[in-house]
Amino acid sequence: MTDFGMLSNAAVGVLLREMVRQAIQAIQSQQFGFEAFEKSTPYRRGRDFVTSADLAAQAIYVQMITECLPGVGIIAEEDGLRVSSTLPVRLWITVDPLDGTQAFIRRQSHGIGTMIALVNEDQVLAAYVGDAITSEIYGFGPGSQSVHRISRHSTRFRLEVEESLGLGQQHALLHNEPREFSTEAQALFMEPPQRIFKSF
Numbered sequence: 001m002t003d004f005g006m007l008s009n010a011a012v013g014v015l016l017r018e019m020v021r022q023a024i025q026a027i028q029s030q031q032f033g034f035e036a037f038e039k040s041t042p043y044r045r046g047r048d049f050v051t052s053a054d055l056a057a058q059a060i061y062v063q064m065i066t067e068c069l070p071g072v073g074i075i076a077e078e079d080g081l082r083v084s085s086t087l088p089v090r091l092w093i094t095v096d097p098l099d100g101t102q103a104f105i106r107r108q109s110h111g112i113g114t115m116i117a118l119v120n121e122d123q124v125l126a127a128y129v130g131d132a133i134t135s136e137i138y139g140f141g142p143g144s145q146s147v148h149r150i151s152r153h154s155t156r157f158r159l160e161v162e163e164s165l166g167l168g169q170q171h172a173l174l175h176n177e178p179r180e181f182s183t184e185a186q187a188l189f190m191e192p193p194q195r196i197f198k199s200f
Contacts, residue, residue: 013141019064020130020137023057023114027132036105057097065093092119172200
């Protein structure tokens with residue numbers, strides 16, 4: 001168990017969710033009016049971009065982490081931001097302020113998110129992913145044994161696999177378009193007779 005000083009695990013979870021919620025609002029406020037800049041990314045092929053929405057969301061995270069969780073380190077995507085942890089335990093928050101920048105630039109109505117994770121050394125203590133279109137948040141807080149889907153109205157729904165059902169009665173959740181997977185992987189959720197999931 002990690003000691004957060006005067007803050008309980010539940011309080012840290014609330015803070016992290018609020019950071020994600022505010023980042024979502026910053027992204028949504030620029031959905032139809034933003035600036036985009038090309039950036040040089042040595043590890044990525046093709047053109048890479050950052051938008052004013054990426055920068056606004058990251059600024060919110062950095063400000064809230066610095067003010068609410070002083071001493072916690074920060075690793076964030078934009079500008080290669082790295083702030084060292086100054087606590088006796090090495091606590092870090094990793095930030096992807098806007099995941100799906102290309103989709104955001106195309107003004108897609110899906111595939112745009114924001115995410116953070118609280119890490120102690122190599123253990124993920126909490127992680128939240130916010131859907132910037134629906135305002136839903138998915139994740140778990142420190143000490144939690146469950147992952148929840150949280151609506152824009154803070155209604156919580158526990159996400160769990162129905163273990164009494166076989167794979168043939170369950171759906172596969174995919175991060176990318178089906179055609180982006182290998183032929184072998186596509187067969188698992190697309191093509192009978194190899195298909196083992198009901199659908200995707």
